[in-house]
Every structure is written in structure tokens, then in C-alpha cells.
């Protein structure tokens with residue numbers, strides 16, 4: 001098993017400045033999340049409730065999927081089922097081909113990223129334009145999103161200016177966000193008007209009404225669903241919730257967890273096609289029933305893709321999303337990838353974690369993320385020989401108190417050496433971007449012994465009297 005995250009991280013965030021910028025930008029989202037929740041008095045009960053709704057929906061997913069399909073059909077939608085990414089892409093391609101649609105606008109959908117829809121359609125001569133600003137930036141840059149909510153969070157505005165100069169004809173050196181946004185808007189408006197079809201993701205699908213819920217901040221999905229006559233919605237089967245009342249619970253959590261907003265700017269409920277239009281819903285499995293069948297990993301399907309676990313994860317913040325090599329990065333990506341990705345390297349992602357538990361602490365639907373990562377580690381193929389040996393040595397030392405104390409003494413002596421970056425120093429990778437913490441001084445056992453000795457001599461000096 002290889003560990004490609006490390007090498008990819010160096011490419012994504014090549015220097016200390018890029019790393020610090022990414023870390024700070026992502027951490028800001030975590031701070032905003034905390035601020036937004038500070039005014040929600042019943043937060044913990046709300047999270048319990050959300051987790052219970054999702055757990056119930058997953059326990060009865062077959063029933064709710066059938067109910068959703070029946071209601072959606074009653075309202076005039078066509079419903080398709082896709083076993084895997086290839087069948088999802090084929091179904092979408094066939095729907096477009098049957099209507100002669102070759103110009104498509106797409107709003108942000110992690111599922112279509114997961115399925116590789118854009119390259120599949122482009123190979124058939126279909127022009128697909130991503131309309132979310134962040135998605136458009138990464139599309140023009142020829143790269144995948146690096147964050148599930150803010151796809152271009154790894155890019156500086158100067159880099160965006162350069163991309164827009166090359167693709168949209170903005171003046172060279174332009175980096176003013178408002179002017180760059182205006183240029184993107186003008187370009188996208190023309191593409192919306194020329195589009196023959198729109199493809200959107202779906203945040204939630206309500207079984208009792210057959211309703212699709214699409215949440216955005218830019219209104220691009222709404223424009224796509226309103227202008228072209230054909231709307232194709234790609235929907236992972238785990239997105240189904242039982243009732244409209246449940247939606248209120250998730251909407252209170254989603255935007256707060258993602259960006260610290262009380263609500264996203266646009267929350268659209270779509271029940272059936274617009275007058276004169278067509279609506280196709282493609283329900284995608286692509287490995288989800290495998291997760292559903294696993295009592296250990298089922299809870300990962302509760303995910304509402306808020307991104308909060310990415311924003312708090314020390315590994316994601318310092319590695320960047322591209323380092324994971326999967327459509328969904330961060331802790332939830334590392335939990336989903338071993339089940340959903342066909343790339344054998346995905347089995348190494350559960351090791352991309354410090355197991356600090358911060359992801360679990362912020363997850364609005366209470367997925368035990370670090371527990372899941374540990375569970376995948378247990379199920380993983382063997383560790384690389386170096387790590388296996390390291391774990392054995394550590395285990396042997398930790399099991400023998402004398403050896404543990406001797407190793408501690410040796411390491412404290414070697415500390416000045418460890419602080420230097422020389423080939424062969426086990427702390428070298430760490431030292432490339434940060435300093436070792438200060439020397440810890442005497443061990444706890446040494447301090448304890450010294451303190452006990454002091455107390456005993458004071459006791460003797462006082463003639464054995466209690467203080």
C-alpha cells in the first residue's frame with residue numbers, strides 16, 4: 001500500500017506561504033461555524049435530531065426511495081436508477097442525445113465529480129459549463145475542486161485573475177474580486193441563455209412529496225433549472241429524507257456548519273418539471289449500498305456535505321484537497337473513499353488523520369468520523385513495512401515501563417540533535433514546515449519522584465508533624 005497524500009500535498013501547496021494561506025482560509029470557515037452556532041441554544045439537541053432522522057432514513061432507505069420515486073413520477077418527473085458511475089454517465093448522455101442537447105450548464109454537484117461526468121460528456125462532444133463561480137475557476141484551470149463547499153479555496157485571486165485573463169479576456173493583472181466576478185457573470189449569463197439542458201446536484205430529496213432540494217449561494221442552479229427546457233438532477237440514494245418537516249432541521253444545520261451563514265442564499269424546492277419542461281432524476285448507488293450493508297460504516301451515509309470536518313481537520317488544512325486524489329477530500333473523504341473509490345491508493349486515506357477527533361466534534365449529523373477512520377485502518381491491508389516495524393517497536397516500548405523510561409531519557413538527550421534538519425533525522429519532514437516544540441525538560445515520573453523526595457525531607461525536618 002502506498003501513501004500518495006504526502007507527495008500530492010507538496011504539489012498542491014508547494015511552499016510554506018501557500019500552506020499558511022490555505023490553512024488560514026480554511027480555518028476561517030471553522031471560526032465562522034463556531035460563531036454561527038453560538039446563537040443556537042438547542043444545538044446539541046438539533047444535532048441529535050438530525051442524526052436520528054438520517055439514521056432512520058437509512059434504516060428504511062428501500063421504502064423511502066420507492067416513496068420518493070412514486071411521488072416524483074406523480075408530479076411528472078422521470079426517474080432513472082444507476083448502479084455505478086458508468087451507468088449514471090450513460091443515462092445522462094442518452095437523455096441529452098435523445099433531445100439533441102450539446103450545450104449544458106451544470107451547478108455544483110460532488111456526485112457528478114465522483115462519477116467523472118464532465119469528461120464523459122465532453123468525450124461525446126457535449127460542452128459542459130460549470131456555473132458555480134468556484135467550480136468555474138477550477139474548470140478553467142483544468143483541475144478538480146479542492147473543497148466540497150469552496151472548490152477554489154486553494155487559489156489566490158491573482159491566480160484567478162490570470163486564468164480569467166487567458167480564458168475570459170479580462171485585463172492582465174486584474175485581481176479585484178468584484179471586477180473578476182462581473183466578468184464571470186457576463187460570460188456565464190450568455191452560456192445560460194444558450195444552454196439546452198441543465199444538470200444539478202441535489203442536497204436533499206423528500207420522500208413524502210417527491211421534492212428535490214437544491215441549496216446554493218449564487219442562484220446558478222435556479223437559473224439553470226429555469227432557463228433551458230431540460231433539467232437532469234443527479235442524486236445519491238443516501239440523500240433521501242422522509243418528510244418536509246425534516247428538511248427544516250437540516251437547513252438549520254447545513255449553512256451554519258458550512259460557512260457560518262444562518263441559511264444559504266438560495267434554497268429551492270423542485271417538485272416536478274417546470275411548465276413545458278422536462279425533469280429527469282438519476283438516482284445513483286455507486287457503492288452506497290455496500291456502505292449501507294455495513295453496520296460499522298453505514299453512518300458515513302448520513303453526511304450532508306457541509307464541509308465542517310474538512311475545515312477543522314489539521315491534515316486537510318495543511319495538505320489541501322487535491323492531495324487526497326478523491327472527489328470528496330478531508331475526513332469524510334477518507335472515510336468514504338475506501339468504499340466508493342476504485343483506486344487502491346484510497347485504502348491509505350484513513351491514515352491521513354491525526355485522530356484528534358475534531359471532525360467528529362463538529363459533524364452536524366454526528367458521524368463518528370475518527371472512529372470510522374480507525375475502523376478502516378483495522379480493515380486495511382497491511383501497513384508498509386517501515387510503519388509496521390515502527391508500530392511494533394512502539395508497542396514493545398510502551399508495554400515495558402523500564403524500557404519506556406529509558407527511551408524517554410534517551411530522546412530527551414537527543415533532542416538538540418532532532419531539532420536539526422539532516423538526512424536521516426526522523427523529524428525531518430516535520431521540520432520542513434515547522435519547529436519542534438520546546439524541550440520538555442524532566443519527565444513526569446522524574447518530577448513526581450523529585451516532588452515526593454522534597455515532601456519527605458520536609459516531613460522529616462518538621463519532626464514528623466502534620467502541616
Ligand code: SF4
Pocket residue numbers: 257302303304305306307308309310332359362363364365366367369
Ligand atoms: S461528515 Fe459531517 S462534518 Fe463532514 S461534511 Fe459530512 S456532514 Fe459535514
